[in-house]
Amino acid sequence: MSTAVASTLNSVLSGKPLRAIAALVLVVNGLFPALWILLTSFKTEAELTQKPITWLPHAATLRNYIQAFSDQPLLTFLFNSFMVALLSTALTLLVSVLAAYALARLNLRFRGLIMSVIIAISTFPLVTLLVPLFETMRALNLLNSWTALILPYTVLSLPVCTLVLTSFFEGIPRDLENAAMIDGCTRFGALFRVVVPLSAPGVFTAGILAFVNAWDEFLLALSFNSNPGLRTLPVGIQLYQGEFAFPWPVISAALVVGIVPIAILIVIFQERVVSGLTAGGIKG
Amino acid sequence: MTTTSTVKNGAGGATARRAFLSRWFDPDDTTLAVLLFLPAAILLGVMIVYPVSRLIYTSFLDLSLTSGLPARFAGLANFRQMPDDPVFWQATWNTVLITLITVPGSLVVGFALALLANLPFQMKWPVRLSLLIPWALPLSFAGLIFGWFFHSEYGVVNDVLNRIGLPTVIWFNSPRLAFAAICLAIIWKASSFMAMIILAGLQTIPRSLYEAADVDGAGRVRQFFEITLPLLKPTIVVALIFRTITALQTFDIPYMMTGGGPGTETATLAMYIHQNTVSFLDLGYGSALAVVMFGLSMLVTALYLRMIRSSGAAS
Numbered sequence: 001m002s003t004a005v006a007s008t009l010n011s012v013l014s015g016k017p018l019r020a021i022a023a024l025v026l027v028v029n030g031l032f033p034a035l036w037i038l039l040t041s042f043k044t045e046a047e048l049t050q051k052p053i054t055w056l057p058h059a060a061t062l063r064n065y066i067q068a069f070s071d072q073p074l075l076t077f078l079f080n081s082f083m084v085a086l087l088s089t090a091l092t093l094l095v096s097v098l099a100a101y102a103l104a105r106l107n108l109r110f111r112g113l114i115m116s117v118i119i120a121i122s123t124f125p126l127v128t129l130l131v132p133l134f135e136t137m138r139a140l141n142l143l144n145s146w147t148a149l150i151l152p153y154t155v156l157s158l159p160v161c162t163l164v165l166t167s168f169f170e171g172i173p174r175d176l177e178n179a180a181m182i183d184g185c186t187r188f189g190a191l192f193r194v195v196v197p198l199s200a201p202g203v204f205t206a207g208i209l210a211f212v213n214a215w216d217e218f219l220l221a222l223s224f225n226s227n228p229g230l231r232t233l234p235v236g237i238q239l240y241q242g243e244f245a246f247p248w249p250v251i252s253a254a255l256v257v258g259i260v261p262i263a264i265l266i267v268i269f270q271e272r273v274v275s276g277l278t279a280g281g282i283k284g
Numbered sequence: 285m286t287t288t289s290t291v292k293n294g295a296g297g298a299t300a301r302r303a304f305l306s307r308w309f310d311p312d313d314t315t316l317a318v319l320l321f322l323p324a325a326i327l328l329g330v331m332i333v334y335p336v337s338r339l340i341y342t343s344f345l346d347l348s349l350t351s352g353l354p355a356r357f358a359g360l361a362n363f364r365q366m367p368d369d370p371v372f373w374q375a376t377w378n379t380v381l382i383t384l385i386t387v388p389g390s391l392v393v394g395f396a397l398a399l400l401a402n403l404p405f406q407m408k409w410p411v412r413l414s415l416l417i418p419w420a421l422p423l424s425f426a427g428l429i430f431g432w433f434f435h436s437e438y439g440v441v442n443d444v445l446n447r448i449g450l451p452t453v454i455w456f457n458s459p460r461l462a463f464a465a466i467c468l469a470i471i472w473k474a475s476s477f478m479a480m481i482i483l484a485g486l487q488t489i490p491r492s493l494y495e496a497a498d499v500d501g502a503g504r505v506r507q508f509f510e511i512t513l514p515l516l517k518p519t520i521v522v523a524l525i526f527r528t529i530t531a532l533q534t535f536d537i538p539y540m541m542t543g544g545g546p547g548t549e550t551a552t553l554a555m556y557i558h559q560n561t562v563s564f565l566d567l568g569y570g571s572a573l574a575v576v577m578f579g580l581s582m583l584v585t586a587l588y589l590r591m592i593r594s595s596g597a598a599s
Contacts, residue, residue, distance in 0.1 A: 022400040023411065029397065030414025030476060033429045034421065036440060053443045095323045102320035106313045114321075116589050121332065123529045123585040127554040128574035131342060131561045132335030155331040158324060187316065216422040218536050219554075223562060234424040248432060255425055266416045270409065273416060277480050 034259055041065065041252040048248055064253035068240075071247075074254055076229060077236035082261070084146050084221075084232060085214035088153035092161050092210040093203060095154065100165035101191050105174070122159035126152075130223055137224055144227040152220055157210035164209070164276050168202025169195055205276030208269050215262055233258045339578070342571035349565035362572035371548050372573065375556035382467060382552065383531040389471040390527060391520065394478025401479060402486045415483070418476040427540025430469035431456075434541075456542055459549035466538045466550055473537065474530070478523055485519035486512070525588040532581055553577050 040048070042060040068074050103111065133152060134143075142148045172195050180190040196203060218234040225231060231239075237258065240251045266273055346358035366372045401411045418426075433441050434455040442452050455461045489512065497507045535554040538544060544551035544559075551559070557577065561570035 019403050019405065022403050023405060026397060026400055026411050026414045029472075030416075030418055033426070033433070033472075034417055036433075037429055048438060051437070052446065053438055053440070055440075095327060098320040099324045102317045106317050106320075108313075108317055112593075116593075119589060119592065120582075120585050121328065123526075123581065123588065124332065125529075125533045125554070125577055125581045127533060127535060127557050128339060128578045128581075129332070129335045130558065131567050131571055131574065132338035133331070134561075135338060136330065136335055151327065152331055155327055158327065162324075212420050216420075216424075218422065218424040219558070223558075234422050237424070237428065248438070251428070255428065258425065259421065262420050263417060266420055267409075267413065270412050270416060273420075274412060274480060274484070277419070277477070 034263075037252045037255050037259070040249055041256045043249050045247065045249055064249040065257070067247075067250045068253040068257060071250060072236060072239050072254070073228065074236070074257060077231055077233045078257065078261075080146070080230055081215055081233040081258075084149045084153065085211045087146065088150040088157070088214045089207050089210040091150060091154045092157045093207055096158055096161040096165055096206065097191070097196060097203070099158075099162045100169055101195065103162070103166045104169035105177075118159045118162055121155070122163075126156065127219060130219065133220070134223060144225050144230055146230070148224040149214075149217070149221055149232070153210075153214040153217060156217070157213045160209055161206035164206045165199065165202055168199040168205075172198050201272060201275075204269065205272045208265065208273050209276050211265070212262065336578070339571050339574055342567055343575045345568045345571075347566075347568040347571075349567065355568075358568060362569050363576075365569060366572070366576070371551070371556060374548055375551045375553045378463070378549075378551060379532060379534065379553040381463070382470065382534050383528055385467045386470040386474060387524060387527050387531050389467065390474035390478050391524060393471055393475035395482055397475060397479035398482035398486060401483050415476045415479050418473055419480065421473070423473065423536035424540050426469060426473045427537040430465065430472070430537070431541040434465045457546060459546060462542050462546065462550050466541055469537050469541060470531070470534065474527060478527065481519060481523045482516065485516045489515050521591055522588075525584065525591065529581060529584050529588070532577070532584065 039055065039057060041064050042057040042062075043054070044059070044061055044063070047054060047058055102108065103114065108114065129152075137143050137148045142151075176194050176198070177190045180194045181187065185193060216234070217232075221232045221235045225235070237251065237254055240247060240254060343362055344358060344360070345355045346353075346361065347355040397415065401415060405411055421429075433439050436442060436452060436454040436456070439455075441455075446452060453461060455465045493511050493515075494507055497511060502510070533554055534552045535558065538550050538552055539555055539558075542550045544555050548556075553573065554577070557570055557573045560566050560573060564570075
């Protein structure tokens with residue numbers, strides 16, 4: 001009985017139609033929610049409340065997009081998200097390049113311990129820091145500023161970026177650095193003129209991971225920046241929701257506007273994101 | 285490494301400056317290590333070490349901003365309050381349940397997706413994109429989108445149910461159904477990350493192993509259980525522990541989908557901490573809850589580190 005089942009399964013699994021079905025399953029699973037939001041963003045409120053619900057919009061309209069930008073300062077949310085993500089990515093890269101260089105090149109006595117600490121930090125539950133970080137930010141007079149988010153986001157991405165960069169730096173031959181130092185570079189000079197440029201793919205990978213982390217973060221952004229002009233996109237999206245009304249087409253339009261930049265980033269850098277995710281995921 | 289002091293003869297001012305620099309700034313490895321780790325250490329100190337010690341201190345205080353009373357040392361009072369707090373038990377139970385359901389759930393779905401994605405497709409990018417988009421979609425967006433998928437009147441889930449002749453389900457009025465919807469959303473979101481890691485693992489398995497198995501007459505199913513699964517075990521273990529740690533922190537998806545409702549039936553520990561501190565402004569109790577969660581998370585992390593150590597990945 002079980003051999004019969006196994007042989008049937010084997011013949012099905014080696015067939016060619018399977019590949020088409022597999023592709024369909026993958027794409028529908030991965031992209032349906034985003035696609036559904038895209039379709040909804042073109043529907044009118046009236047069409048949305050029809051029963052049975054329609055899948056494709058009858059009369060596609062761009063009104064929701066106009067409303068998404070005029071009902072709430074969507075452009076400001078986008079700008080805040082973008083700047084916070086970009087600046088924290090830059091800071092993360094700078095700090096993790098230095099740490100990763102030490103881990104990859106110096107014969108440290110406590111290397112194993114440092115690695116363990118880095119991995120432990122990567123598992124840190126951010127919500128437990130909500131109160132003390134809030135107090136820290138208030139003490140530093142940083143509440144309601146980009147910095148209140150940039151600093152914690154940097155720490156959030158530091159472990160995975162350091163791990164990715166360490167493995168990249170280890171792959172760069174030491175001879176190249178030595179040659180640069182013989183030509184008069186200092187060690188820092190050799191790091192930034194030789195090692196970092198040669199590890200550009202790794203730096204990109206780490207950068208994208210840091211950017212996505214910061215772009216996605218919700219809890220701290222919700223709690224630290226209550227000033228409307230400083231809200232990031234995930235927090236701002238909530239504001240479209242009225243007390244009783246839930247204007248889905250407009251919210252969908254705003255969501256599409258939020259998804260598009262990160263989708264573009266991923267399409268361009270997909271190979272690097274995959275390698276970074278797996279390197280970071282498996283190690284830390 | 286003292287090669288930095290080598291200077292070419294007859295070079296200009298720049299080289300002389302560099303020579304000066306390297307004579308005065310030619311740190312040994314220990315000094316250099318301290319310098320290189322300094323920025324990271326400062327950040328971690330200000331953003332983690334200080335806040336954690338502050339958190340532990342606050343958990344012993346009677347500090348509620350709504351009472352208007354000054355902070356007062358309360359000993360273990362905040363911790364003693366927990367066993368008698370039904371919402372604490374509910375939130376903890378929900379968190380554990382979410383972990384127990386979504387971690388294996390996302391592993392199984394992720395494994396299936398990875399096996400499908402590992403088929404020899406001619407175009408690789410649509411497959412890759414379909415795994416990357418769910419990963420990169422902000423959790424809060426995913427919560428919002430799935431909240432709407434399960435909308436009782438206009439949700440696509442009920443539409444599909446109706447089309448195949450099943451009755452409309454009011455998902456968010458029932459604690460069990462709301463919880464199920466949340467778990468489905470989390471599994472969807474997390475499985476693509478799992479799939480990506482497992483896919484990378486699959487691609488490191490040498491093809492020759494499968495070819496040898498073919499020669500020996502082993503079918504695909506046997507190959508899966510005797511080659512694929514054993515070789516992927518270390519990857520899966522690490523991915524599972526990593527997922528467990530994130531599952532314990534679940535906040536965004538239930539916050540966006542149900543807000544913890546109906547009542548507090550779908551609240552997680554992270555949401556309860558947030559509610560106590562941000563809505564009730566009871567910083568003492570909120571901090572004590574956070575300490576409990578911190579301990580729970582560190583326990584899993586310790587396990588994680590042991591596994592990585594024993595597999596030699598951290599060395």
